[in-house]
Amino acid sequence: MYRIYINDTALIIADFIPDDIGAYQQIDPQTFDFKEFYKHVKKAGEAVFVILTDDPKRMFKKIRKPFLVIKAAGGLVKNEVNQYLFIFRKGKWDLPKGKLDEGEQTRIAAEREVEEECGIKVLKVGDRLCKTWHVYEDRGQIVFKKTSWFKMKARKQKLVPQLEEEITEARWVDGGDFAFIKQNTFPLIKDIISLVEM
Incomplete structure (x- = not known):
């Protein structure tokens, strides 16, 4: 599927x-x-x-097949007090992710993007959680973005949102408290959240 x-x-x-x-x-x-x-x-x-x-x-x-495919990677980061890391970008709650650099491994890209977008140090990159496909337009071209999502661990630490990526807030959210995130996020992010709510 x-x-x-x-x-x-x-x-x-x-x-x-x-x-x-x-x-x-x-x-x-x-x-x-x-x-x-x-x-x-x-x-x-x-x-x-x-x-x-x-x-x-x-x-x-x-x-x-007829469209450009871009590879990206991101993380669902959990800290030692069962909180998860979310970012607020362009008016919606999201998870940190970004495109792979030329020749970069997916797992390494995921860790780099999380660290850059939130100003934190990741302790561990775990198993791949899932892959998602998102389609958007870039300069009039339809693009398929394939994102690999990884489970990650980090200490609870001060978050520094990457403003040049239009991230205005980064926040630790309690594991059982995703309701307000779900009210203002994308269906794709809801799908990823549902994997940790099971």
């Missing part, structure tokens, strides 16, 4: 209908045109679309 996010819209490509998606619209894989779909939904509110296919991997590859 693949989930592609365009702002608040999720496009799911799968060979079954997932239980947890709520209301959705089904799309015919035969007539699907991603460019048209993107134009239609990029300014839409929260919505879920599903493409049912026998071969989700093949369908996903076909959809993203």
Whole structure:
């Protein structure tokens, strides 16, 4: 199963209908045109679309093939008092992440981005939590961003938001207190939070 996010819209490509998606619209894989779909939904509110296919991997590859793919990495950072690190960027709560430098390993990029964006020292980069796909436009080009997310550990320390990346706040949030984050974040971030709430 693949989930592609365009702002608040999720496009799911799968060979079954997932239980947890709520209301959705089904799309015919035969007539699907991603460019048209993107134009239609990029300014839409929260919505879920599903493409049912026998071969989700093949369908996903076909959809993203014409477009530029950018690799990024980030972290879900936990401290010793069970708090998680969030950033506030462009009016929404988010998690620290960024693009890989030329030839950089994903895990190293994730650690570097977290440290740069929040002004902290990461103690440990753990297992990969998940991969996400986010689609956006850059200079008129549609771009697929593949982000690898890692579990990380850090001491509770003073946070210094990277203002040049438009991060206006970095905050430690108690493990059971994600409600206010969820009210003002992207569906993609909600998906990542749900992995630690289980």
